[in-house]
Each structure stands twice: as structure tokens, then as C-alpha cells.
Amino acid sequence: MIFKQSHKFPLKTHHESTDWIEILNHHKNQPHIKYNSNSFMVNCAQGNQLFADLPLYTLCDGAGGVPLGLMTQSRYRDLAESLNHDDISSYLYIAHPFLAHYCQKGSELLKILHTSGYSHSSNPKDFNLFHYLCGAKNTYTQIHNHATATALLFEGMKEWWLAPSTVENAKLMQPLFMDRVWHLYREPGGSLAEWLEIKSSAVSSIEDLVIVLQPPSTSLYIPDKWYHGVLNHAYSSSITLSWDYQ
Numbered sequence: 479m480i481f482k483q484s485h486k487f488p489l490k491t492h493h494e495s496t497d498w499i500e501i502l503n504h505h506k507n508q509p510h511i512k513y514n515s516n517s518f519m520v521n522c523a524q525g526n527q528l529f530a531d532l533p534l535y536t537l538c539d540g541a542g543g544v545p546l547g548l549m550t551q552s553r554y555r556d557l558a559e560s561l562n563h564d565d566i567s568s569y570l571y572i573a574h575p576f577l578a579h580y581c582q583k584g585s586e587l588l589k590i591l592h593t594s595g596y597s598h599s600s601n602p603k604d605f606n607l608f609h610y611l612c613g614a615k616n617t618y619t620q621i622h623n624h625a626t627a628t629a630l631l632f633e634g635m636k637e638w639w640l641a642p643s644t645v646e647n648a649k650l651m652q653p654l655f656m657d658r659v660w661h662l663y664r665e666p667g668g669s670l671a672e673w674l675e676i677k678s679s680a681v682s683s684i685e686d687l688v689i690v691l692q693p694p695s696t697s698l699y700i701p702d703k704w705y706h707g708v709l710n711h712a713y714s715s716s717i718t719l720s721w722d723y724q
């Protein structure tokens with residue numbers, strides 16, 4: 479299921495589906511999603527377990543969150559399951575930021591990623607962003623940008639917005655993205671395709687905008703300095719790595 483839009487192409491939507499094979503086949507036609515092998519994802523699932531008892535923090539980096547205090551993954555999952563999910567909250571999108579709070583667990587995970595050919599380095603000093611993230615359904619980040627990044631999704635479903643870092647895009651993306659966030663608030667489970675049809679003029683004004691749904695067991699590539707925002711359609715856990723090209 480891909481929703482891709484740019485000034486060069488007409489608005490194109492695919493009917494919504496929960497058939498993973500169909501979704502994956504659609505995704506193969508666009509450049510931002512990479513499909514990871516089963517063995518790679520098994521390794522990463524082991525990495526996911528490394529985080530079970532680590533403290534998680536409010537994601538403030540670009541998300542404008544309100545501090546919640548410390549929380550472990552298991553406590554957060556309990557909290558997420560107790561929510562009614564009609565409250566859209568950026569402050570509930572939480573993370574373990576490894577550069578600020580580096581620990582042995584993060585080093586172990588980087589080694590797994592490097593050995594699997596996913597990461598260019600196992601040295602945390604080579605990364606300027608290294609987050610483990612958990613997000614309840616309907617949590618989101620605001621539009622932001624940074625160096626080249628890749629986001630590996632263990633579980634959940636993420637709606638990503640990606641666009642080149644032009645001056646116009648900087649002005650246009652955030653209000654439209656928040657309109658989409660509030661669309662989900664007003665109409666839980668509301669159709670993305672229908673919202674795109676209604677907003678097609680505004681969506682078309684964002685140069686080379688890509689809106690893509692990321693399924694689990696995939697990684698998403700974010701080009702250098704591209705603006706992006708993400709909205710969790712379901713409880714998600716993921717890792718984001720960012721580094722500068724030499």
C-alpha cells in the first residue's frame with residue numbers, strides 16, 4: 479500500500495489492504511523501503527530483547543514532547559494497551575537515545591546490525607543519532623530533518639512522510655502533516671486514501687512528497703536532510719540510525 483505523490487506524477491493511491499504480500503509487492507516499486515531477510519530480522523528481534531529493561535525517555539528530538547519521566551519497554555507496552563487510542567499524543571512516542579545515554583546494550587545491538595550488513599559501523603561514535611523507539615498507536619513526530627538515516631521496524635506499522643529539504647517544503651509540510659494527524663484523531667481508522675483525495679491540491683504542492691506505509695521487518699531509507707515525519711498506525715518498536723556521509 480503506497481501513497482506516493484509528487485509534482486511530476488498524478489496522485490496515485492492503492493486500495494487499503496491488510497494483505498502483507500500485496501503491500502510488500504507495492505512497496506517493491508518505490509526506493510525508500512528495503513526488505514530484510516528473515517535471518518536478519520531474527521537477529522534484530524534478539525536485539526529488540528536487549529531493550530526490554532532499558533529506561534526509555536520522552537522523544538524530544540524533533541518531536542516537541544513533554545517529559546514523562548523514565549519508563550521501561552514492558553511498562554510502556556502496558557500503558558499503550560490501556561489507552562483508548564483516540565487521543566493523539568506526540569509525547570507518548572518515546573525513545574532510548576544512545577548517544578546521550580550510551581550503554582553496553584546499544585553496543586551489542588550495533589554489532590548485530592553491523593554483522594548483518596545493515597550498519598556501516600559498529601562504533602557508536604560513527605553515528606550522530608541512534609535511537610530505540612517505542613510508540614503507541616496514533617503517536618507521531620513533527621516534521622524535522624537531519625543527516626542520512628535508516629529506520630528499522632521490528633513491529634507495528636508506520637506512515638512516513640518524506641520530501642526534499644526545499645524552502646517551500648519546510649513551510650508546507652508541517653501544517654499538512656498535522657492536518658493528517660488530526661484527521662486520525664477526528665476519525666479513528668479514517669481512510670488515508672480518502673484524506674489524500676480531499677487534500678490532493680495541498681499534497682500536490684509539496685515537491686516530491688512521498689507518503690509510504692512501512693510494514694514490520696523492513697527498513698526505511700531517509701535521504702540526507704530530507705524533511706520527514708512519522709505516524710504510528712499501531713504499537714511499534716523500531717531503531718533509527720543516522721550518520722553523516724564522508
Ligand SMILES: [Fe+2]
Nearest residue numbers: 622624627706
Ligand atoms: Fe528523524
